[in-house]
Amino acid sequence: xxxxxxxxxxxxxxxxxxxxxxxxxxxxxxxxxxxxxxxxxxxxxxxxxxxxxxxxxxxxxxxxxxxxxxxxxxxxxxxxxxxxxxxxxxxxxxxxxxxxxxxxxxxxxxxxxxxxxxxxxxxxxxxxxxxxxxxxxxxxxxxxxxxxxxxxxxxxxxxxxxxxxxxxxxxxxxxxxxxxxxxxxxxxxxxxxxxxxxxxxxxxxxxxxxxxxxxxxxxxxxxxxxxxxxxxxxxxxxxxxxxxxxxxxxxxxxxxxxxxxxxxxxxxxxxxxxxxxxxxxx
Amino acid sequence: xxxxxxxxxxxxxxxxxxxxxxxxxxxxxxxxxxxxxxxxxxxxxxxxxxxxxxxxxxxxxxxxxxxxxxxxxxxxxxxxxxxxxxxxxxxxxxxxxxxxxxxxxxxxxxxxxxxxxxxxxxxxxxxxxxxxxxxxxxxxxxxxxxxxxxxxxxxx
Ligand SMILES: Cc1cc2nc3c(=O)[nH]c(=O)nc-3n(C[C@H](O)[C@H](O)[C@H](O)COP(=O)(O)OP(=O)(O)OC[C@H]3O[C@@H](n4cnc5c(N)ncnc54)[C@H](O)[C@@H]3O)c2cc1C
Ligand code: FES
Numbered sequence: 001x002x003x004x005x006x007x008x009x010x011x012x013x014x015x016x017x018x019x020x021x022x023x024x025x026x027x028x029x030x031x032x033x034x035x036x037x038x039x040x041x042x043x044x045x046x047x048x049x050x051x052x053x054x055x056x057x058x059x060x061x062x063x064x065x066x067x068x069x070x071x072x073x074x075x076x077x078x079x080x081x082x083x084x085x086x087x088x089x090x091x092x093x094x095x096x097x098x099x100x101x102x103x104x105x106x107x108x109x110x111x112x113x114x115x116x117x118x119x120x121x122x123x124x125x126x127x128x129x130x131x132x133x134x135x136x137x138x139x140x141x142x143x144x145x146x147x148x149x150x151x152x153x154x155x156x157x158x159x160x161x162x163x164x165x166x167x168x169x170x171x172x173x174x175x176x177x178x179x180x181x182x183x184x185x186x187x188x189x190x191x192x193x194x195x196x197x198x199x200x201x202x203x204x205x206x207x208x209x210x211x212x213x214x215x216x217x218x219x220x221x222x223x224x225x226x227x228x229x230x231x232x233x234x235x236x237x238x239x240x241x242x243x244x245x246x247x248x249x250x251x252x253x254x255x256x257x258x259x260x261x262x263x264x265x266x267x268x269x270x271x272x273x274x275x276x277x278x279x280x281x282x
Numbered sequence: 283x284x285x286x287x288x289x290x291x292x293x294x295x296x297x298x299x300x301x302x303x304x305x306x307x308x309x310x311x312x313x314x315x316x317x318x319x320x321x322x323x324x325x326x327x328x329x330x331x332x333x334x335x336x337x338x339x340x341x342x343x344x345x346x347x348x349x350x351x352x353x354x355x356x357x358x359x360x361x362x363x364x365x366x367x368x369x370x371x372x373x374x375x376x377x378x379x380x381x382x383x384x385x386x387x388x389x390x391x392x393x394x395x396x397x398x399x400x401x402x403x404x405x406x407x408x409x410x411x412x413x414x415x416x417x418x419x420x421x422x423x424x425x426x427x428x429x430x431x432x433x434x435x436x437x438x
Contacts (some may be wrong), residue, residue: 014324032418050377106317115358120435121432122432122433122434123433150433151433152431152433152434177358179428179431179432179433180354180356180428181354181355182351182352182353182354182355183343183352183353183355183381185355186383186384187358188341188358188360189343189355189357189358189423190358191424191427191428193424193427193434194358198360203394213433214432214433215433217427217430217432218427218432221427240419267349
């Protein structure tokens with residue numbers, strides 16, 4: 001019998017090197033990673049990896065780059081505690097451990113012919129960005145694409161440089177709103193839900209497929225409001241977050257109602273999670 | 283293009299959906315058109331709130347002045363929105379500044395005139411509160427969400 005218990009492939013972190021660190025916001029960085037000795041990692045929009053900061057710990061982080069460029073493996077990390085801070089402090093050339101990709105994906109491909117509505121709050125744009133890139137790459141497949149993005153203030157708008165590029169390209173309508181701002185801000189002030197009537201003006205709600213990612217309260221209220229505006233709960237998806245350990249459906253750490261977020265999510269059809277979303281203890 | 287009367291404008295305006303012809307006739311007598319240039323104040327905190335301002339075109343913002351920080355923009359308002367409610371609530375003084383963000387066209391209703399007509403025609407008053415309260419409730423709900431600092435580092 002071997003001295004060491006075998007560790008299955010999905011449980012073994014592989015070494016990845018940080019090839020670039022992009023400082024996005026005061027407390028947010030994007031790490032560009034390259035495999036030490038393997039081919040680029042294919043992934044689907046909305047999936048996540050477990051990133052391991054050696055000697056500190058491992059956390060789930062969504063893949064935030066363009067899925068057509070798996071050679072540019074991007075993760076956007078906000079510093080909130082020990083592991084995310086250790087990851088955010090890594091410099092170019094550092095090595096971390098990575099397992100994945102895990103989880104379900106944003107089903108943009110099955111929604112062809114429809115109007116795609118992306119709703120992101122704060123860092124929620126990171127897990128949605130791959131889906132937006134995928135949709136823009138196949139723009140002709142969709143009736144339209146709209147992004148509604150909420151941020152704390154104009155200084156805290158994630159990927160502002162890319163939003164400017166997307167807006168200039170004109171392939172997608174973008175509505176950015178902030179919680180508060182000075183008078184120099186010409187855009188709307190308010191929560192993302194306040195922008196729904198304008199964002200959907202002139203679009204038949206039964207043609208809309210919505211993808212929401214952000215704080216849970218935002219998604220709960222956002223889906224409720226979209227439903228009220230006529231969008232079917234079958235045509236809305238949200239991405240859930242729960243603390244994770246194994247990320248492979250074994251430990252039960254990420255249980256959410258009858259589901260495990262790592263295995264059945266993180267992207268769920270709203271209709272499936274509408275009930276547990278409303279239960280405080282879940 | 284034919285000249286639009288205040289009555290015509292009210293009949294087309296989302297804030298007056300559900301008002302019948304008689305109600306529109308009564309309210310139209312209190313109204314006039316207003317225009318504000320981008321950057322201009324619609325009213326300032328502490329002003330007597332004597333007017334119900336309802337946006338027709340363009341965007342406005344509610345601002346609060348904070349010492350050393352300049353005006354803070356806390357809410358955006360769009361066509362269809364009723365800018366403020368201070369005219370209804372004693373002491374009838376504006377609780378914030380309101381500024382035109384773009385050029386704005388608005389309907390301004392004389393608040394005293396509206397309230398007098400509501401007192402005289404209680405059915406109009408009832409309708410007005412029934413149809414306008416949801417607007418106010420929606421804004422209160424949104425501001426509650428805004429208070430949560432949803433996108434801060436420790437919100438999840
Ligand atoms: C599927 C999935 C995808 C994710 N994608 C990303 C991503 O792309 N980028 C990213 O930065 N994070 C992402 N997260 C969240 C990230 O995993 C957590 O922020 C991380 O686990 C925190 O670990 P920590 O050791 O740094 O902090 P901890 O020591 O675990 O927590 C420190 C403090 O932060 C709070 N906290 C913990 N998690 C969160 C959270 N998710 N949001 C806000 N506050 C939190 C805790 O309540 C505590 O107060 C994702 C989570 C999941 C489940
Ligand atoms: S993290 Fe172990 S079951 Fe999901």
